[in-house]
Amino acid sequence: MDSNLSSQKRRTLAPQREVGRQRVAELLEAAAEVIQERGFEATTMAEIALRADARIGSLYRFFPSKDAVADALMDRYATVLAAAYDAVRDQAGSATPEQLADILIELLVQLHPQARAVTALLDSRTDWTQIRLRFRAQALAGVRAALKANAPGLAEAEADDIAAVVLNNMKTMVGMMRKDAPTTPGAPDQLRLMNRLYLGAKLTPARP
Structure with a gap:
């Protein structure tokens, strides 16, 4: 054989x-x-x-095989991602919207080192599109759960929209860190401020 x-x-x-x-x-x-x-x-x-x-x-x-290593890396990242978003959701209930904005930004920064390897894997294989979509859905669901924990009165559709905006802002922050996105020395701080103001405006009216 x-x-x-x-x-x-x-x-x-x-x-x-x-x-x-x-x-x-x-x-x-x-x-x-x-x-x-x-x-x-x-x-x-x-x-x-x-x-x-x-x-x-x-x-x-x-x-x-090397494919077995790749599968294990992606499984591990999915587990890490789930645990990280569970922790953020637990913090979200007692945080202000502005604090939650910072927590979410820091989360993606912390996950970035592990995410880089997974991104390299996903970029190498066109047949892993479904896995890419699964990770994206997992991240969106995690952000959404944190938003709802912070502002229980948030409408379902609006929670989906805000989660998508926040996740894209989180990715932009990582892009600035890696110099993959246009940036200046003060731009990351401005993005953090924008996130605080945005979540403050969107979540505060839906809080108890």
Whole structure:
């Protein structure tokens, strides 16, 4: 049997012991770094193992192929994203709209390092369009839940619209940080102010 075909059929190994889970986390961190730098197609399993200071056999023990590594990275990001938005929703109830604006901006800034690897993965494969849409829907739902927790009286349709605006502003902030979007030294602070004023105006009338 072809060894490559055999490795593709093997399932990703889910470690049961803490030491194994730590090893998997280190391998995925290394994979994310290499993929960010080189892109998914150019990344090799050997490079991932080298970056993790692990034997190549250890990498293949947990991940039978590079696609398995990619799947694990996307699953991990979905889990991290869900936990992060749950935490924001929990804070939103006791925050002012202006504070919530800052919390949401900081969230995407914090998630940015992990998001870069996922973006590189999604950009490399046209057949991952549905996964891209899933992440977008997850982010929109997370922002929307935070808005409703802060302003329970917000109309459903308006909550959807505001969530889309806020998410785009969050992405613009990351673009400014990466110098991918037009920016000046003071522009990020102006964007933060704009978000505070916007959410203050939209959410305050719908708060108890």
